[in-house]
Amino acid sequence: MLDQAFRWAYSVVQNLLPLSSADAADSEPSPHESPLPAVAFRPNPPRAAHLKCKCYLRNVLPYACPLTHASIGSKLIILVTGESFAGKDYTAGLWVSYFSVKGIRAGMVSISDAIKAEYAEATGADLSRLLGDRAYKEQHRPALTAFYQDRVRQRPQLPEEQFLKVVHGAGDVELLFVTGMTDEAPVATFSPLVPDSRLLEVRVQVDEETLQARRKYERVADGDAGSSDKRATNTRASRPSSLKHRLCLIFQNDTVGDKAAIEFAVQHLHPFFDAKLQRLADMVRSIPDFPRSGIDFRHVLNVAQQPGGLTLCTSLLQDHFTKDWNKVDMMVSCETGGFIFASALAAHIGIPLALVRQGVKLPPPVLSIEKSTSHISSYSSSSESIQRRFELGRGVISRGASVVVVDDVLATGKSLLAVLHLVTEAGVSPEDVSVMVVAEFPIHRGRQLLLQEGFGRVSVQSLLIYGGE
Ligand SMILES: O=P(O)(O)OC[C@H]1O[C@H](OP(=O)(O)OP(=O)(O)O)[C@H](O)[C@@H]1O
Ligand SMILES: Nc1ncnc2[nH]cnc12
Structure with missing residues (x-):
């Protein structure tokens, strides 16, 4: 069986490879390549062009070949970020043990190991010390950072390639912790590369006192207690409040021992493996080739049509919210899909609901904004310009005020962007806006749009993640 599968995979690759060229920069398939998207993507050439542009042609092949794609599987990928000495690797290790005991296949990997190996080869530094000797690593950090930045200048797609490499190399795990990542807004950047998986960032953070104590301890342990603090590379600039993007999950790692890390896993990470979430996913019907051939339509509103569906979804939205509902003044939602979930949730939490309507349907005075058609409505003939x-x-x-925006779907982010413009025009700071959606389609890069448009500081959470169109 396995042998047959391998033979099938090789024959697909053999059929596709001769159709491809090395040129990856243009956004449309060039004429001599047109058979490739035709074979790989059937009637969906814009998708092929999009992938080609974003991922470079050779990554189109894994996408086109279901076997290779399936081997990545659908995972929960947790990017464990934070300053040095915050305890990222230690904490990630604790979480791996916790989930393994619970019967969840978990693993961890450091994304920076590959660049350390390259750096060691280029400079003659000792790789095993770079990987295992904290003082040695800190000593090399400025040069290592400069080396990495230089490599990215030469090869801008390097971070994405390294990310894909660690995810592909992780093997058969359901949960992967990735440490060593320093990229800004990593969930927005990398989630479209693994659209079937959920990508989360968890920032491990310590207060200043703990940080100093840990640095001192490390220096004493290294027999280097008298040296200056020049090696410590933590800067205020890497503190969550000064990041361009907003973190949903922060683990405050100031106490000694494992207890706080385990409690954090129980409260914030384990719920992603909750059977309730799977029950919700089961209520979302999948309709192939609707509204257009090549689109696998996920009927998210079907949740409301199932017995207990709205109650289940409401309780999940309530429980998954990482902030404090007591500090939320108002819920905001836009028609049509969002209204259904937002009204149930607003009534349940006991807060009022601000309604964003499409077209000219509200009595004056109103705040008004032009809105680009959502991804799915752009395929439907009923979306007239008057609705926009x-x-x-x-x-x-x-x-x-402090508000939570609730919608059924996040795809390109165009609808959400329009809502955020209205909310901020109403006098709400992006810091005080959180977004919760029932289903997210990372392939459409909605989070990136928000980041580009200056809404990176808005926190975004989703219950379900769907790959594909
Ligand atoms: O991220 P986007 O690409 O903007 O897609 C998301 C939006 O698409 C859907 O609304 P739609 O505009 O289709 O209207 P509807 O809710 O009335 O169906 C959905 O309710 C979201 O608001
Ligand atoms: N496949 C899909 N199903 C439902 N809504 C969507 N919005 C964008 N893509 C979608």
Whole structure:
């Protein structure tokens, strides 16, 4: 059986390879390549062009070949970020043990090991000490950082390649912790590369006192207690409040021992393996080739049509929210899909609901914004240009309020972007906006759009993740 599968995979690759060229820069398939998207993507050439542009042609092959793609599987990938001395690797190790005991196949990998190996080869530094000797690593850190930045200048796609490499190399795990990542807004950047998987960032953080104590301890342990603190590379610039993106999950790692890390895993990470989430996913029907051939439509609103579906979804949205509902003044939602889930949740939490309507349907005075058609509606003939406005009653949301935006789907992010513009125009700071969606389609790069448009500081959470169109 396995042998047959391998033979099939090789024959697919053999058929596709001669059709491809090395040129990856243009965004449309060039004429001599047109058979490739035709074979690989059937009637979906824009998708092929998109992939080609974003991932370079050779990554189109793994995408086109279901076997290679399936081997990545659908995982929960947790990027464990934070300053040096925060205890990222130690904590990730504890979480791996916790989940392994619970019967969940978990692993961890450091994404920076490959660049350390390259650096060691280029400079003659000792790789095993770079990997295992903290003082030695800190001593080399400035040069190592400069080396990495230089490599990225030469090869801008390097971070994405390294990310894919560690994920592909992780083997058969359901949960993967990735440490050593320093990229800005990593979930927005990397989630479209693994669209079937859920990508989360967990920042491990320590207060200043703990940080100093750990540095001192490390220096004493190294027999280097008298040296200056020049080697410590933590800067205020890497603190969560100064990042361009907003973190949903922060683990405060100030106490000694394992207890806090395990409690964090129980409270914030384990719920992603909750059977309730699977029950919700089971209520989302999949309809192939709707509204257009090549699109696997996920009928998210079907949840509301199932017995107990809305109650289940409401309780999941309530439980998964990483902030404090008591500090939320108002819920905001846009028609149509969002209204269904937001009204149930707002009633359950006991907060009012601000309604963003499409077209000219609200009485004046209103805040109004032009809105690009959502991904899925762009395929439906009913989306007339008259619909392409979002409006919100002026004064409905108080200036300085704290709000949660709820929608059924996040795809390109165009709808959410319009809502965020209205909410901020109403006087709400992006810091005080959180977004919760029932289903996210990372392939459409909605989070990246928000980041590019200056809404990176808005926190975004989703219950379900879907790959494909
Ligand atoms: O991220 P995007 O690409 O903007 O897609 C997401 C939006 O698409 C859907 O709305 P749609 O505009 O199709 O209207 P509907 O809810 O009335 O169906 C959905 O309800 C979201 O609001
Ligand atoms: N496949 C899909 N199903 C439902 N809604 C979507 N929005 C974008 N892609 C979608």
